[in-house]
Amino acid sequence: MSSRDQTAAAILASVAMACDGALVGVALAFVAAQTWAKYHRSSAALGKIRRAPSARVADLREILLSSDEESSSSGSPSMSSGDARLVVVRGEVQTRWSPGSKNSGALVSQGSGERAVIVQRTSTCLYSEWRGIFGWSIDLHALFAKTWKEQHSSSLRTVPFVLVDDGYWPHREYVNVTLEGSTHPLPLTTVYHQLLPVQATTYTFIQAMFGHGYPVALLDEEKILPVGKEITAVGLCSWNGGVLEMKSSDDLPCFLSDLSKSEMEADLTLNVNILLWSGIFLGVLSMGILGYAVRRNWRRFKDWRSRRRLRSESSPSEGEEPNDAEEEESGEVPDGALCVICLTRQRRCAFIPCGHRVCCFPCAAAVKRDSSPKCPVCRQDAPNFVRIFDS
Incomplete structure (x- = not known):
């Protein structure tokens, strides 16, 4: 480092x-x-x-009709999102083609040649870092600069598709799947994965010499949602021109999934x-x-x-008598008569009610002004003290 x-x-x-x-x-x-x-x-x-009710595509009309009858009989208004109801539907992915043109309307994967309704291609640039010939190591700003750098590009192609029950096509009952406005992850299948090495250039050598990150490979991936795959849709189902339509809900973590x-x-x-x-x-x-x-x-x-407080009260206060200061400064203090707090002046005050005479006047005043005054010796509450004069 x-x-x-x-x-x-x-x-x-x-x-x-x-x-x-x-x-x-x-x-x-x-x-x-x-x-x-x-x-x-x-x-x-x-x-x-x-x-949410779990149903087949053929049962969606009955579920929506029963919900409409319940709302009308109870007198409550229909749902705000176009009379939509949250349902869980599992079906087979098919394109919306006419019965006479079965092979039209689908995308073709470049990696596998499969027919699909969603094709996503991603190119990711992989970087490598090592210690340069001068012994310089990667510093924090270079690490953050690497994370901020754009390292991949992605393209997504989709065609309108529907969910149908398992069996032959064309089906009489189907539900249109609308991906507009959806940010949920898609149940895509990886069909193409290739790692292509990047040829080194003079600039790459300079980057490696100074210990900076340099590109070493390009990763190409292709993911598709193939025609005929069985998936589960969790979203808002409603009528749209007499046709069932399924939309995503922002309150749910997923829309289309492989899971049941x-x-x-x-x-x-x-x-x-x-x-x-x-x-x-x-x-x-x-x-x-x-x-x-x-x-x-x-x-x-x-x-x-x-x-x-102790530093401010270590010097004589304005209201203190002059003879007290002269008395404490003159002569030597006998053994065992020093204040237990400041250890510089003679003990002059006794706390009430314990009666311990262990502090000088400034230190006793500081103890009294504390939020919970206690005797320094017995730790008993000492809300007051008395000044003692030697005769």
Whole structure:
């Protein structure tokens, strides 16, 4: 690690442990709050999927008609999203072609030649880093610059497709799948994966010589959603011009998936449990660190305030009698007669009610002004003291 990296790491460590770890506690509290928010969203999505009916494509019309009859009989208005209802449908992917043109309307994969409704091609540039010939190592700014660099390009092609029940085509019943506005991951299958090496150039040699990242290979991938694949759609089903249409819901973590409804529930249940216990652990840990930091800093503040009072009262106050200062400054203090707090002046005051004569007048006044005055010897409450004069 270079000297610049060591300095940056030391600064980050000192900032993280500032105020006895208060910043670490705040960061953990923020992460815990984010975890709890994800937990509530996942719990709500799990409840919606559990309550959503699971049906075949041929049964969707009956489900929507029964929901419309229930809403009209109860007098309640229909759902706001175009009389849509959340359903779980499992069916086979087919393109929307006419019965006489079965082979038209589908995309063809360049890697495998399969017919598909979604084709995604991705090109990723892979980088390599090593220690240069001058012994220079990778520093933090080069590492961050690498992560910020655009390393891949992607293209996505889609055609309109439908879900049908298993069997022959054309089907009488089908549901259109609309991907507009959906940001959920797609159940794509990888059909092409090739790693192409990048030829070295003069610029590549210069980058390697100074220890910077340089491209070594180009990874080409192609993923498709093939025609005939059986998938599950979880979304809002509604009528659109007499045709069933399925749209994604932003409240759910997925729209199209390879999993069945029971497998989705099991996966979401595991995710909810992980988020729950992670939120509890991070919340307790952050509260413990913040509580420790507050307690330590409060004690430091009280000690600083006490030392400041003692320093301000070490010199004779304006209202103190001159003969007292002369008496304490003149002569030697006998053994065992020094104030137990400042160890510079003679004991002159006795605390009430314990009666211990262990402090000088300034130190006894400082103890009395404390929020909870206690005798320095017996630690008994001493709200007052009395000045004692030798005859």
